[in-house]
Amino acid sequence: MKPFVDFVEKYHPGFSQEIEPADKYDISTLERRAGTLPGAYRRFLETMGTSMGDVELAEASLSIEGALNAYTLAWLKSDRYILFAGDNGLSSRHWFLDRLSPQGADDCMVVRRVLAENNPPEASTPQYMGLEEFLYYEAFKELRLPQLPFRRKFSSPDDAAAHRSDVVTALAEEKGFKRIPPAEHCALYERGDAALLLYRHPIQPTFSFILGCEDSAELERLRQEFETRTGLKSVVTR
Numbered sequence: 361m362k363p364f365v366d367f368v369e370k371y372h373p374g375f376s377q378e379i380e381p382a383d384k385y386d387i388s389t390l391e392r393r394a395g396t397l398p399g400a401y402r403r404f405l406e407t408m409g410t411s412m413g414d415v416e417l418a419e420a421s422l423s424i425e426g427a428l429n430a431y432t433l434a435w436l437k438s439d440r441y442i443l444f445a446g447d448n449g450l451s452s453r454h455w456f457l458d459r460l461s462p463q464g465a466d467d468c469m470v471v472r473r474v475l476a477e478n479n480p481p482e483a484s485t486p487q488y489m490g491l492e493e494f495l496y497y498e499a500f501k502e503l504r505l506p507q508l509p510f511r512r513k514f515s516s517p518d519d520a521a522a523h524r525s526d527v528v529t530a531l532a533e534e535k536g537f538k539r540i541p542p543a544e545h546c547a548l549y550e551r552g553d554a555a556l557l558l559y560r561h562p563i564q565p566t567f568s569f570i571l572g573c574e575d576s577a578e579l580e581r582l583r584q585e586f587e588t589r590t591g592l593k594s595v596v597t598r
Contacts, residue, residue: 361407364495367540368415371503378413381406382424390424393431395438398457399466400491404444417498419449430454435477441484442468443475444491453485455494463490469562470494486562489545496540500548500557501570508555508572510579513597514586515568523591525560525567531589532556535582554578570597 368375382405390405391397397405409424426446430436436443445455453472461469467490473479488494505511516523529547533539537549537556549556558569571586571594573579583594 361403363542364492364499365407367496368499368503371499371507372415375413375415378411378415379408380410382409386424386428390428390431393437394427394442395459397442398459398462398468398491400464400468401442401444401457404491404495415499415502416448417495417502418445418455419447420445420455421448430475433475433477436475440481441471441473455487456484457491458484458486461486464492467491489562493543493546496543496548497546497557497559500540500555504550504555505557505570505572508574510574510576511570511572511597512579512583512594513568513570514590514592514594516566516592518566523567525558525569527590528556528558528567528569528586531586532558535585554582 365376365379387402387405387409404422405424412422422445427443430443430446440459441456442459443454443456447454452474454475456471456473457468458471459468463469469486470488470491471484471486473484488497532549535551537551537554540548540550545560545562547558549558553575554571554573556569556571558567560567571579571582573582587594
């Protein structure tokens with residue numbers, strides 16, 4: 361998890377001094393209640409499971425305290441889904457890791473679900489290929505993009521057959537953007553004076569991306585090229 365801390369530190373100096381790891385006893389307690397934790401989630405808890413300082417991702421609380429409180433519900437214990445973050449926004453859909461959709465060596469697909477007994481699997485909405493991707497994507501969206509005053513968002517239609525996300529990545533690299541690892545499905549691109557954040561749905565062909573620039577004229581030039589090459593129209597976004 362140190363690479364992620366270093367990544368956030370670049371855009372939010374002091375982050376490494378603000379985070380607090382979860383207590384080992386609390387991690388053990390959570391595992392007794394929830395079942396074996398994926399390695400990616402355990403590393404997160406061991407690094408910043410008590411607090412992420414003043415960084416909030418996806419309008420969610422990732423503190424182990426919230427997870428422990430949720431797992432006082434007997435029906436939630438050792439379920440297919442591991443609750444790792446509670447929604448702080450207007451949605452009642454919380455964030456879970458799906459044990460039956462493992463990703464990589466020790467990660468799981470991120471889905472959103474209502475915290476309710478007997479909630480069927482088909483009520484889940486897949487969001488990210490894994491926790492690691494969720495962290496990098498949401499941190500870039502929350503910390504890097506707001507540093508760029510001029511931004512536009514492009515979104516594919518629900519029927520995305522006529523549009524391909526690889527056109528976006530190819531054009532980004534052509535325009536001098538460098539891809540930031542380790543996200544492989546979604547993509548983070550940095551250029552110094554500009555940045556691009558690509559979201560790809562984990563199981564559907566739909567995608568969207570946000571393009572941000574320091575200079576409005578440069579954004580306009582890039583907008584025209586991305587709209588022409590992708591066939592997508594963009595809108596101004598915050």
